[in-house]
Amino acid sequence: MKLKRRFLLFAIAMVAPLLFAGAHRAxxxxxADDDDLPKREKLTGDFINALRIAEDNYAGRADYDRLAKGxxxxxxxxxxxxxxxxxxxxYEKFLNDQHSRYSGIGSTIAQRNGQVFIMSPFxxxxxxxxxxxxxxxxxxxxxxxxxxxxxxxxxxxxxxPEGTPVTVKVTRLGExxxxxxxxxxxxxxxxxxVNYFMLNRNVGYINLQRGFNTTTPEEMRDAIRDLKGQGxxxxxxxxxxxxxxxxxAAVKVSNxxxxxGQKIVSMRGRPxxxxxxxxxxxxxxxxxxxxxxxxxxGTASAAEIVAAxxxxxxxxxxxxxxxxxxxxxxxxxxxxxxxxxxxTTGKYYTPSGRLIQRDYSGRxxxxxxxxxxxxxxxxxxxxxxxxxxxxxxxxxxINPDVLVKVPAHDIELQRVWIESxxxxxxxxxxxxxxxxxxxxxxxxxERGHRLQPNDYVVGDKVIAAYKTFLHDKKDAKExxxxxxxxxxxxxxxxxxxxxxxGQEIAYQVLLDGDAQMxxxxxxxxxxxxxxxxxxxxxxxxxxxxxxx
Numbered sequence: 049m050k051l052k053r054r055f056l057l058f059a060i061a062m063v064a065p066l067l068f069a070g071a072h073r074a075x076x077x078x079x080a081d082d083d084d085l086p087k088r089e090k091l092t093g094d095f096i097n098a099l100r101i102a103e104d105n106y107a108g109r110a111d112y113d114r115l116a117k118g119x120x121x122x123x124x125x126x127x128x129x130x131x132x133x134x135x136x137x138x139y140e141k142f143l144n145d146q147h148s149r150y151s152g153i154g155s156t157i158a159q160r161n162g163q164v165f166i167m168s169p170f171x172x173x174x175x176x177x178x179x180x181x182x183x184x185x186x187x188x189x190x191x192x193x194x195x196x197x198x199x200x201x202x203x204x205x206x207x208x209p210e211g212t213p214v215t216v217k218v219t220r221l222g223e224x225x226x227x228x229x230x231x232x233x234x235x236x237x238x239x240x241x242v243n244y245f246m247l248n249r250n251v252g253y254i255n256l257q258r259g260f261n262t263t264t265p266e267e268m269r270d271a272i273r274d275l276k277g278q279g280x281x282x283x284x285x286x287x288x289x290x291x292x293x294x295x296x297a298a299v300k301v302s303n304x305x306x307x308x309g310q311k312i313v314s315m316r317g318r319p320x321x322x323x324x325x326x327x328x329x330x331x332x333x334x335x336x337x338x339x340x341x342x343x344x345x346g347t348a349s350a351a352e353i354v355a356a357x358x359x360x361x362x363x364x365x366x367x368x369x370x371x372x373x374x375x376x377x378x379x380x381x382x383x384x385x386x387x388x389x390x391x392t393t394g395k396y397y398t399p400s401g402r403l404i405q406r407d408y409s410g411r412x413x414x415x416x417x418x419x420x421x422x423x424x425x426x427x428x429x430x431x432x433x434x435x436x437x438x439x440x441x442x443x444x445x446i447n448p449d450v451l452v453k454v455p456a457h458d459i460e461l462q463r464v465w466i467e468s469x470x471x472x473x474x475x476x477x478x479x480x481x482x483x484x485x486x487x488x489x490x491x492x493x494e495r496g497h498r499l500q501p502n503d504y505v506v507g508d509k510v511i512a513a514y515k516t517f518l519h520d521k522k523d524a525k526e527x528x529x530x531x532x533x534x535x536x537x538x539x540x541x542x543x544x545x546x547x548x549x550g551q552e553i554a555y556q557v558l559l560d561g562d563a564q565m566x567x568x569x570x571x572x573x574x575x576x577x578x579x580x581x582x583x584x585x586x587x588x589x590x591x592x593x594x595x596x
Contacts, residue, residue, distance in 0.1 A: 095119060113135070117135060124389075124391070128408060130390070130392055131389075132390050133389055133390075134388040134390070136385065136386040138388075139382065139388035142380075144238075145259065147262050148261045148262065149236060149237055149238055150235075150236050151208060151233050152234075153173065153174045153216070153234075153236075154173020154175045154234065155169040155170060155180060156168045156170075157203065158199060160467055160470045161467050161471060163186075163195075164198070164202045165186065166183065166218065167546060167551060168182060168493065168550045169493060169550075170236060171493075174231040174232060174233065176493070180216075181493075181547070182493070183220070183474040184219070184220050184227075186217075187219055188216070188217035188226070189206065189214065189215070189216055189217075211232060211233065213232055214233060215228060217229075220478075221475060222480065239263065240256055240260060240263060240293075241257075241258075241264075241268065242257045242552055243255045243552040243555055243556070244271040244275060245498065245499075245556060246278050247559075250279060250280065250282055251282045251284065251569065252280035253565075254271050254272075254283065254285050254286065256268070256285065256286065256290060258290070259291050260293035260295075260297035260350040260351065261293050261294060261297060264293070265301055268300075269304070272304065272335060281337050282339075283337055283338070283339050284340045284342065285339060285340070287341060287343050288344040288368060288564070289344065289346040290350075291348050292349020292352070295315075298312075298313070299353070302358065304331065304335050305335050305363055305364070306334055307332075308329055310328060310357075310361050311326060311328050311399040312328060312353070313357065313396050314326040314399075315377055315394045315395070315396045317393045317395070322393040322394040324394075336582070338365075338572055338576040338578070339363065340364065340569075340571055341354075342367055342368045342564055342568055343366060343367075343368040343371045344368050344564070345372060348373075351371070352445070355371065356398035356402065359446065360402075360432075360434050361399060361435050361582070363582055364575065365449050365450065365578065366447075366448040366449045366450070367450045367452060367568045368451075368564045369448065369452070370445045370448070371446040373404050373406030374404075374405060375396055375404045375442075376394075376395055376396075377394040377395065378390040378391060378392055379393040398432075398440075398442070402430055402432050402443075403430065403442045404443070404445055406445060430443045450571055454564070455563065458535075458561075458563075461532060461535050465536065468518065468525065469540055470543060472540065473540050473547075474543070476540070477489040477543070477547040477548075481513055487510070487544050493547075495549070497553055499549070499557070503549075504544045506540045507537075511533055511537065514529065515529050534561070538558065538560060538561050
């Protein structure tokens with residue numbers, strides 16, 4: 049009987065806040081005057097009865113937390129794919145991500161050949177200060193063997209409250225015994241802008257990959273200021289893989305490039321809970337240099353707000369693949385137990401009036417997120433026009449002005465070579481491959497380095513050593529090395545530069561073979577013409593003349 053009572057209280061505690069308190073806050077109604085109250089009470093009763101049947105009759109043990117979470121997620125996902133429930137730990141991570149930080153040891157990790165390795169400690173973090181290095185294999189955490197763990201399992205063990213200790217044991221090439229590090233977790237900055245640098249004497253590059261958070265606008269202003277100081281007069285803004293984030297941050301980033309009064313985004317929802325509003329630029333002296341924006345299937349939400357606002361006002365040339373297509377706005381509720389709820393309360397529209405949300409009706413949650421069946425599901429039927437009259441479409445993400453798909457061959461190359469390239473490069477950087485002293489990395493990661501063309505060059509001699517490496521391992525891929533030689537040179541160099549300078553700097557190596565980025569460079573003359581047209585029109589307007 050005690051179990052039944054505890055079970056009932058659990059169900060009420062988990063479900064009632066979502067059915068009543070959340071609705072009360074959003075709609076500002078009294079439960080006593082709520083016409084839907086009987087339906088909600090019935091729903092609560094049905095849910096409790098279902099849990100009771102599962103407890104009494106299920107062949108195994110019922111995990112109440114998982115049952116309730118699954119039920120809530122299932123309920124929200126019947127509304128749309130972006131309304132969601134976050135347990136306490138997930139909600140805490142959500143808040144940390146919005147503030148561009150988390151608490152842990154401060155290093156990227158990766159799973160290779162069934163084991164987890166340190167890839168790149170962040171500057172100034174516990175991992176960096178302790179001396180953890182690229183290629184260190186994590187074998188034990190707090191006395192518990194990490195053998196066979198996934199990178200997610202390792203990450204969950206390394207992340208924890210600030211100021212708490214964690215002991216990490218690693219094996220390192222060249223060391224006869226495992227090395228043990230006793231670390232104290234600290235706050236780790238997780239900046240939105242992964243990297244920025246000059247591609248050549250005049251063209252700057254900003255990689256805004258990690259999402260739009262509270263620090264993003266300031267990061268963008270700082271990056272632009274620094275690059276202009278280095279001579280930048282054209283910009284490639286890389287939004288590929290950016291999952292979105294705060295609308296306010298996207299608005300402030302767009303505001304750098306648009307004139308006062310130009311619409312950035314409009315949002316519409318229920319008048320009682322999410323009144324419609326329109327947000328326009330306030331900048332009287334925006335940056336007027338040519339801009340190329342790179343997008344792909346992973347560019348979503350707030351990142352799409354930036355790309356669409358610049359496209360609709362003919363302020364940038366968009367290059368790459370169709371973006372993800374998320375035009376729904378979520379509001380966030382924190383529940384009494386520390387968990388959280390994100391609920392779609394509105395839709396956002398681009399300056400030309402496009403709703404870019406992809407159709408999710410009749411598709412599973414996973415098919416929608418994995419974009420399976422998009423060829424049939426995405427229908428861009430909403431025709432709109434940019435300021436200059438160019439045709440753009442809604443209903444399926446942002447169509448780039450110049451379509452450049454990632455070749456399927458490039459994806460296949462990553463799959464085929466990633467494991468053995470890492471294994472070889474790890475030994476190369478550790479000096480375990482004889483004959484390459486210039487590629488041996490003996491010091492901790494050097495931050496702030498500006499990559500030079502002659503840094504850690506990988507030539508034919510290295511490829512010959514790689515062939516021998518594969519031969520000794522009886523790896524059948526040895527026969528296709530010559531066919532993929534340029535890709536392999538680039539990937540091996542990327543790994544060694546990661547060991548020397550970190551992943552952020554090493555990313556520059558990969559851009560050499562990046563078809564979308566290279567096409568973006570060739571589109572700069574057209575972007576320059578667009579920028580000049582916009583500047584001329586707004587100069588005329590500021591002088592009291594009408595736009596042509």
